[in-house]
Amino acid sequence: xxxxxxxxxxxxxxxxxxxxxxxxxxxxxxxxxxxxxxxxxxxxxxxxxxxxxxxxxxxxxxxxxxxxxxxxxxxxxxxxxxxxxxxxxxxxxxxxxxxxxxxxxxxxxxxxxxxxxxxx
Numbered sequence: 001x002x003x004x005x006x007x008x009x010x011x012x013x014x015x016x017x018x019x020x021x022x023x024x025x026x027x028x029x030x031x032x033x034x035x036x037x038x039x040x041x042x043x044x045x046x047x048x049x050x051x052x053x054x055x056x057x058x059x060x061x062x063x064x065x066x067x068x069x070x071x072x073x074x075x076x077x078x079x080x081x082x083x084x085x086x087x088x089x090x091x092x093x094x095x096x097x098x099x100x101x102x103x104x105x106x107x108x109x110x111x112x113x114x115x116x117x118x119x120x
Contacts, residue, residue: 026092026116032056033063033118042078046070048109050078062119064089068109080105089117 027034037053044050047070055061062083068074080087080100087100093116098105107115 022093023116026118029092030061030063030118032059033061037061037063040082042080043076048074048076050076050107052080052082054082060119064105064115064117066107066109066115066117068111068113071111073108073110073113076107076109078105078107079103083119088120090120092116092118 032055033053036057037055040052040054042050042052042064048066048068050064050066053063053065064078064080066076066078068076081103083100083105085100085102089098089100089105090096091098093114096115097120098107098117107117109115
């Protein structure tokens with residue numbers, strides 16, 4: 001079977017490895033949210049899944065993770081009732097900012113893209 005090949009030493013996908021290192025770095029930099037925080041699903045619709053993580057240590061830190069497993073880019077409105085209007089989140093993977101407006105967070109997700117938004 002093709003799934004039992006040896007590791008491709010010297011032919012690794014360097015971009016994929018760099019991406020995983022970046023995601024792991026974000027998780028390690030915000031352990032109180034991503035390792036121990038509460039999880040709340042905000043949206044699950046077709047190829048889109050969005051959830052919030054909130055710190056349990058009383059720090060009021062929060063993050064929103066948005067995933068698009070589809071092959072087309074999508075603009076997604078996410079209910080953000082737990083966050084006040086004007087609350088700003090910064091995507092730790094791209095640097096883009098999203099702000100809660102009228103109880104909604106509008107995110108532009110590319111095809112097969114994820115966002116790790118941390119409350120600013």
